[in-house]
Amino acid sequence: MYNMLIVDDEPMIVDSLYRLIADLERPDLELLRAYDVIEAMEWLQSTRVDIVLSDIRMPGMSGIQLQKEIRRQWPRCRIIFLTGFSEFDYAKEAIRGGGIVDYLVKTDGDQTIVRAVEKAIGEIESSLLDEHFLLKSKANMRLALPMLQKEYLLDMLQGERQTAKARADKFAELDILLEPEAPLLLLIGRVDGWDGHYTSSDRTLFVFAIQNIVEEYMQSESNVAAISYDSQTMIWLIQPADTADVPERFAMAHWDKLKHYTYQTLEPIQETCRKLLKVSLSFVMANSETEWDMLEPRFNKLKFLLGNRYGLEEEVIVLEHETENDGDAQYQTVRTQRGRLLGQLEGWLEKGQKDKFLLVLDDYMRLELPAKEFHLFEAFYPLALFFMSYVNRNGQFRLLMAPADLNKLMVMNEHSSWQGVIRYFRGLTDLLFASLESGNDERTGKVVQYLDRYIQTHIHLDLSLTTLAELVHHSPTYLSKLYKREKGMLLSDYITTMRMEKARELLISAGHLKIQEIAAAVGYEAAAYFTRYFKKMFSLTPQEFRDKYAEMKAETKER
Structure with missing residues (x-):
């Protein structure tokens, strides 16, 4: 428009x-x-x-x-x-x-x-x-490149899957200096604590300085991509440098060398950060390389090891290893996936995309379910709270008026099986989207009805799309699309039709009015312009129409 x-x-x-x-x-x-x-x-x-x-x-x-x-x-x-x-x-x-x-x-x-x-x-x-x-757009993208790199790599750490080719194209676009088909070594660092006088911007600068120190130590042996995860956590994705032409039989030796070098370098990095930045730093490092598609579970396991097992200690260096608690660490991946899926559910619900909402809901409900009952509770109650919160915020509480429905939403043991839970939430989804669709249709219908009434009663005024859009607080482009979707015709065509119908009525009932006066009464400033539109619709000029009607009326009287 x-x-x-x-x-x-x-x-x-x-x-x-x-x-x-x-x-x-x-x-x-x-x-x-x-x-x-x-x-x-x-x-x-x-x-x-x-x-x-x-x-x-x-x-x-x-x-x-x-x-x-x-x-x-x-x-x-x-x-x-x-x-x-x-x-x-x-x-x-x-x-x-x-x-x-x-x-x-x-x-x-x-x-x-x-x-x-x-x-x-x-x-x-x-x-x-x-x-x-x-x-110019590309220049602006260059300025935003670090943020775009971070967002893209974070998506991969949180389970985003891509083909090797799609990954290669994105690496080239974002100037990420890693091999898209080669595995990588995962390293996580954590600032053990900040002094109270540090501001948020101070912490950002310190995190940036720590990343620079790590890359300075690592650059001779590896290619590194650094990601700021939160205000005190950093992630490094590491690959051996210059391995493209290394024969396959020597590739393992390169990885062994990289792992050994990285692990042995963590202590000097800690010491440098302590002396230069007055910051204590802890690390957890994977004990083997990771394929891109397996980044999410590996990342969650390492994060769990550093945060849950060694969270009260400072300047620790943890090398990943198998323990009796690995099951809990691995289940952290499932927790993270569920949190991500809940965010997607909210997005599709806000957009009114029921099919995509149901696909994500199925993914959520069918994630690996350990036998432990408290894990089932962990899956059930965040989803129940999600539905309850949305229902409350949007005035849809009538969907849960029956006590049985409310109990099923708030008490997991009201369901006989997990399959029953799945059926219940799918049924609630159907009710919710049906209600939302009905509400949207009702709101759209009211806007269109209001416009139709306004046009009919203000046919002599300015009825430009801009003026009408201001009346209903929409943009002209959106209003035009909304009206056509609701009524199957252009808003301008409806206005013209109403003006011509009103003009025909006046030509029949108000014989004392001149053509110019009728044109003004239906919103046309120039009689010639009005005449052109009238003839286009009725195949007669206004005067011809008036004359023909008078003739027909006279003939009727004679009979």
């Missing part, structure tokens, strides 16, 4: 240009009118303007001054200047100001103006693919 502003201090010129452009019948073009520069400035301040068609000489502000204001507020706006003066020097000054599509003399004719408008629309559409725009 493009907004085009027509500006001139002569109302007849504004209205004739409005009719000329409206006759293009482009539903993607919303026309706005300003009869002086003050009104033009009001439009520029309240509405996005994509094209301006303006007189270049007006009282109060020259076209050049208006051009500067347009460029300041809407720098991508295209400007078409009209003038009765062929002043080449003035035109050159306007063109230097930027954004000029055409500089036309008013006597050039309607088709010249139409071509200039079409050209402006074409330039806007092509600018989206302009090479400079793309290069």
Whole structure:
């Protein structure tokens, strides 16, 4: 949807240009009118303007001054200047100001103006693919690269799966200097405690300094990607350096060397951080390399080892090993996956995507379930709380009015089996989405009904898409789509139909009114413009319609 502003201090010129452009019948073009520069400035301040068609000489502000204001507020706006003066020097000054599509003399004719408008629309559409725009986007992406790298690698640590090719493409795009098909060594570091006087920004700088120290120690033997996990936890993904041409029979030796070097280097890193940064640091390191698709369970196990087993100690160095408690560490992966899936459930619920919600719900319910009953409780109650919270926030509590339903939501033992739990939550999902869909349809229906009533009772007023959108607090583009989805027709077509029906009614019942007066009564400023639309709909001009109706009425009386 493009907004085009027509500006001139002569109302007849504004209205004739409005009719000329409206006759293009482009539903993607919303026309706005300003009869002086003050009104033009009001439009520029309240509405996005994509094209301006303006007189270049007006009282109060020259076209050049208006051009500067347009460029300041809407720098991508295209400007078409009209003038009765062929002043080449003035035109050159306007063109230097930027954004000029055409500089036309008013006597050039309607088709010249139409071509200039079409050209402006074409330039806007092509600018989206302009090479400079793309290069600028890439430059901005470079500035955001560290954050994009972190988010992408964190997604992989939290279970995001990709093919090796997709991973390779993303590594190249984000400049991640790791081999997408080679395994890696996982290392986690933790700041054991912060002094109370450190601010959040101080801690961020210290984490960055620790990452630099680790990479300084490791760079001769490895390629490293560092990730800040939270305010005191860091992760390093490590691979041997320059192994691409190493024969397979020597690859294991390279990994053994890397693991040995990394483990032996952790103590000097601790000491450096203690002396330079006055920070104590603990580490946990995997005892073997990890494939990319297995990062999530390995990461969760190491995090569990460092946080749960050695959480009260400082400056520890833990090398992963098998213990009797490994089952608990491994189950931490399931806990993490469930937390991630709950976040996805909320996203799909907010978007009203029932099919995708059910797929994620099935994944949640079918994650590995150990025999221990408390693990089942761990799975059940976060999901129950999720549903209860959403129901409360959105006023859907009537879905749980029956005591049996409420008990089943809040008491796991009300279900005879885990399959019964699954059936219950799927049934609750059906009820919830049915209620949401009904509510959305009801809200949309009310908006459309309100617009229809407003149009019918204000048929003589400005019924531009921008005006109507402000009434219902939607954007013009969204309102246009919403109305067409609800009624199967364009809002502009409905307005035209209502205006023509009202005009026909007045032509029949108000014989004393002139055609010009009827045109004004149904929202048309010019009788010629009204006549064109009326004939298009009824195949008769308004006067022909009135004459024919009078003739038919006379014939009826004679009979």
